[in-house]
Amino acid sequence: MITRTLFNPDHQAFIDGFQRFIEKEIAPFHEAWEAQGYVDRAVWEKAGEHGFLCMSMPEAYGGSDGDKLFAVAQMEALAAGGFSGVGFGLHSEIVAPYLLHYGTEEQKQRYLPAMASGQMIGAIAMTEPGTGSDLQGIKTTATRDGDDFIINGSKTFITNGWHADLVIVVCKTDPAIGAKGTSLFLVERGMPGFEKGKRLKKLGYKAQDTSELFFNNVRVGPEQLLGGEAMCNRGFVALMEQLPWERLQIAITGVAAAQSVIDQTVQYVKERQVFGQPVARYQNTRYTLAELQTEVQVAQVFVDKCLDLLANEQLDSATASMAKYWCTDLQCKVMDACVQLHGGYGYMLEYAVTRQYADARVQRIYGGTNEIMKELISRSMGLPGH
Numbered sequence: 025m026i027t028r029t030l031f032n033p034d035h036q037a038f039i040d041g042f043q044r045f046i047e048k049e050i051a052p053f054h055e056a057w058e059a060q061g062y063v064d065r066a067v068w069e070k071a072g073e074h075g076f077l078c079m080s081m082p083e084a085y086g087g088s089d090g091d092k093l094f095a096v097a098q099m100e101a102l103a104a105g106g107f108s109g110v111g112f113g114l115h116s117e118i119v120a121p122y123l124l125h126y127g128t129e130e131q132k133q134r135y136l137p138a139m140a141s142g143q144m145i146g147a148i149a150m151t152e153p154g155t156g157s158d159l160q161g162i163k164t165t166a167t168r169d170g171d172d173f174i175i176n177g178s179k180t181f182i183t184n185g186w187h188a189d190l191v192i193v194v195c196k197t198d199p200a201i202g203a204k205g206t207s208l209f210l211v212e213r214g215m216p217g218f219e220k221g222k223r224l225k226k227l228g229y230k231a232q233d234t235s236e237l238f239f240n241n242v243r244v245g246p247e248q249l250l251g252g253e254a255m256c257n258r259g260f261v262a263l264m265e266q267l268p269w270e271r272l273q274i275a276i277t278g279v280a281a282a283q284s285v286i287d288q289t290v291q292y293v294k295e296r297q298v299f300g301q302p303v304a305r306y307q308n309t310r311y312t313l314a315e316l317q318t319e320v321q322v323a324q325v326f327v328d329k330c331l332d333l334l335a336n337e338q339l340d341s342a343t344a345s346m347a348k349y350w351c352t353d354l355q356c357k358v359m360d361a362c363v364q365l366h367g368g369y370g371y372m373l374e375y376a377v378t379r380q381y382a383d384a385r386v387q388r389i390y391g392g393t394n395e396i397m398k399e400l401i402s403r404s405m406g407l408p409g410h
């Protein structure tokens with residue numbers, strides 16, 4: 025196995041500290057959270073107290089001024105442990121960066137420290153019941169009324185949606201000009217007309233409070249337009265700029281989960297006896313695991329290279345799409361093969377491999393489906409769009 029060189033001693037100390045946090049504050053409760061359909065809010069506040077939220081945000085806004093690798097280490101630990109209910113990554117590394125990169129000074133000061141402390145939970149709402157892949161086709165509107173905007177529409181499948189105190193809502197401010205008429209709004213819990221729908225029942229991610237959100241004549245002042253007037257009708261550009269990092273995060277968690285399940289399966293097949301010998305003795309078992317380990321190793325090297333590109337601001341959309349599509353396809357392949365090697369126990373939810381199998385499936389769907397990733401890659405090759 026190739027030794028990873030990207031983490032320095034500071035990252036390593038962080039990983040150890042976060043692992044202890046998982047053992048104390050997450051692992052003992054995750055099964056109960058899966059049964060109730062959401063994580064307890066207290067885990068957010070505890071994470072904030074320990075500096076485990078918004079680590080890459082500047083200290084001036086409550087963060088730790090860390091590089092992205094602290095967040096990477098955190099997402100890998102959560103994915104490896106199968107703690108899919110805990111939506112820290114989306115909060116800290118998808119929602120917070122929009123505020124940091126595009127927000128006004130007032131918006132950064134109002135929201136980022138509250139997010140870093142865990143007092144405010146963040147979500148981003150792009151997808152609608154009628155539109156997911158075709159983001160240009162969203163129907164939610166923000167219509168000017170004097171200085172204010174009135175938001176109308178509905179969103180679905182929103183991660184952290186039920187807990188969310190702050191939602192970045194993708195709206196059309198000028199529907200006549202298509203994608204160019206898109207803006208991002210900061211909608212807070214409790215604003216009149218903003219309602220949360222039900223928590224959605226899912227194949228996996230059972231403890232994740234994925235929800236519907238409804239906006240019925242939600243009146244917001246101009247200060248709720250992300251980035252202020254200068255960012256009006258520039259929301260689509262912001263989305264396109266942020267998506268490569270968002271997609272790489274999915275690849276990172278895919279590889280971490282796949283490696284963890286391979287490790288668990290290696291243990292299992294050494295212990296489980298069939299026909300008088302461990303399952304590990306069969307050539308099929310050994311070759312299957314050897315093949316999967318090889319592919320996961322290749323994926324890890326690719327992901328780490330993408331992280332290097334990210335650190336140098338060179339990660340382009342097509343490369344991030346390759347990572348997302350290939351690593352999540354591989355994740356699902358690994359999960360399926362490892363469930364098979366567990367036999368009937370691989371179908372029992374008491375086994376982590378079974379829950380990780382169910383959790384894996386959505387990785388090929390959200391953040392842009394893997395088919396959309398192939399569209400983006402093929403376009404970068406000069407091939408015509410659909």
Ligand SMILES: Cc1cc2nc3c(=O)[nH]c(=O)nc-3n(C[C@H](O)[C@H](O)[C@H](O)COP(=O)(O)OP(=O)(O)OC[C@H]3O[C@@H](n4cnc5c(N)ncnc54)[C@H](O)[C@@H]3O)c2cc1C
Binds near residue numbers: 234
């Ligand atoms: C658990 C979960 C969490 C999520 N979290 C969030 C969130 O926090 N925020 C948010 O905004 N969204 C979120 N999503 C939504 C997610 O990003 C969308 O589901 C995804 O983008 C796909 O959109 P869709 O469901 O409308 O599928 P559709 O767009 O209807 O796609 C249906 C099928 O058509 C295929 N297809 C579509 N276009 C093309 C094309 N051009 N070429 C070939 N095939 C095509 C797709 O690949 C897919 O197989 C989440 C979804 C899930 C399930």
